[in-house]
Amino acid sequence: MKKKSKQRRNFRTPISAAIIRHNSDSNFKNNHNENTNKHVSALLDQLRHESRSNDIQNSTFELFPSLPMPASNYLAGEYDALEQRIRGENESLRQLVSGPIPPKSWRGVWYKAADLNLRKIKRGAWDDHSNCQVPTLTSICIDTITLNIRSYKAYKAHTYFSNLPTHLKQYTLSTLSIHDPLTDDLLPLFSNDSKYVELDIAFSDISIESFRNHFWKTIKEKDIEKDIVEDWEDLIEYSDDDVRDILSVQLFKVSRNNETTRKEKDMKNYISKLPDLRRLNCGFTKNIPIIPLATLLVSTLPLLTHLSIAGCSDFETGPHALRIISRLINLLFLDISYCEWISDNILLQFINWGKDLKSLKLLVAVGCINLNDPEGIRKQLGNHRKRFELWTEIKV
Structure with missing residues (x-):
């Protein structure tokens, strides 16, 4: 009886060892993938933050890259005024129509509709x-x-x-x-x-x-x-x-x-x-x-x-x-x-x-x-x- 028990123990040992090795490899891969995902996410967040900062700091340069700085500032102000006027028009159109704002090519129709009203x-x-x-x-x-x-x-x-x-x-x-x-x-x-x-x-x-x-x-x-x-x-x-x-x-x-x-x-x-x-x-x-x-x-x-x-x-x-x-x-x-x-x-x-x-x-x-x-x-x-x-x- 002692001999048979010893044989059974010897038979289970290689299988147990293989399972342990497999679990260890899986844990390692999961930890590695998790660390990689965290690293990629952190890198993307950093790039997005840098991109936003560059957009804010260099918006004038992107609009007018070939002009000297004073002229760029002047034209940037004109651009901001135009954007503000467009936003005002869009706001007034929102009060007239439901849904998305119509394209510029359609807006003459809305002004004509005001005359009809x-x-x-x-x-x-x-x-x-x-x-x-x-x-x-x-x-x-x-x-x-x-x-x-x-x-x-x-x-x-x-x-x-x-x-x-x-x-x-x-x-x-x-x-x-x-x-x-x-x-x-x-x-x-x-x-x-x-x-x-x-x-x-x-x-x-x-x-x-x-x-x-x-x-x-x-x-x-x-x-x-x-x-x-x-x-x-x-x-x-x-x-x-x-x-x-x-x-x-x-x-x-x-x-x-x-x-x-x-x-x-x-x-x-x-x-x-x-x-x-x-x-x-x-x-x-x-x-x-x-x-x-x-x-x-x-x-x-x-x-x-x-x-x-x-x-x-x-x-x-x-x-x-x-x-x-x-x-x-x-x-x-x-x-x-x-x-x-x-x-x-x-x-x-x-x-x-x-x-x-x-x-x-x-x-x-x-x-x-x-x-x-x-x-x-x-x-x-x-x-x-x-x-x-x-x-x-x-x-x-």
Whole structure:
């Protein structure tokens, strides 16, 4: 038994020794690898630290390596100022858009968007009372038409556009007034339709001659019936269908007490092609003089209920135009915003509030810097009509 035990011990000894040697080698390798990793990490940290220090100390030299030190310092200051300005622009852009800052080549679009927002704010009162509540799919279609509007000027495309329903043309005009205001060359696309209820030409660059020639027609004296209506108030007894018939064949006296001006007499040869028109937005138009426009509207469109002349005219012509417009007895909404010539005295003296604009419910005068006592005006005008409102700021 002793011999066998000795043999077993001798048999296990070489295996144990091999295991011990293997474990020792593994420990050595692990320790060596660990020391190597620590050494490499320390070396990388040192290099990074040196790199940062060199960047800070030699930034001027790296920007302008071939210049002497004073010039380098000067240009480095210019460079820092430029960087600060860019950071300021980036910060302002962050407030306008979400996500990453757009590239420089895109930034003109954002500045243009700011102008579009300003236009939307200025016409806010009109939009609140407009019928242009467009469904989402229709809105997408209108945006597509607007972006490609100039491609419809060709002969066949013009025919296709003319066949669009009237309400889509109305929405297209409203969209154009914000994104690509109407011009004389685009006006023929919209003039072959007599069923407009709303006409939005805000911010347009069209002339009054072009506007009149496309939406009014001239008549000869021999075609005028002898029985001329003396005043728009005489139309109250007629139905809507009867009024349309009258508008197609008769003329109406613009002024009372035979105080017809020369320009008003010139307008007596025109009849509107739009008998259903009730809403007209002429705000911020550039080339349409206000007095001929007011005369044309009063003499041919007595059924207007909504009118905007925001941002139009000046101190010389504005008050007289307002006096003419006050003869539109069916007006419910009148927007005179952003007209610097509007003041307390002009509103109270150039309109006979006891007799004119009896139907008016809302007068919008946002941005009229010379309007000093809105509360006093609101009180005086409210005495002549029920449920009258005067807005001097945008209602949100």
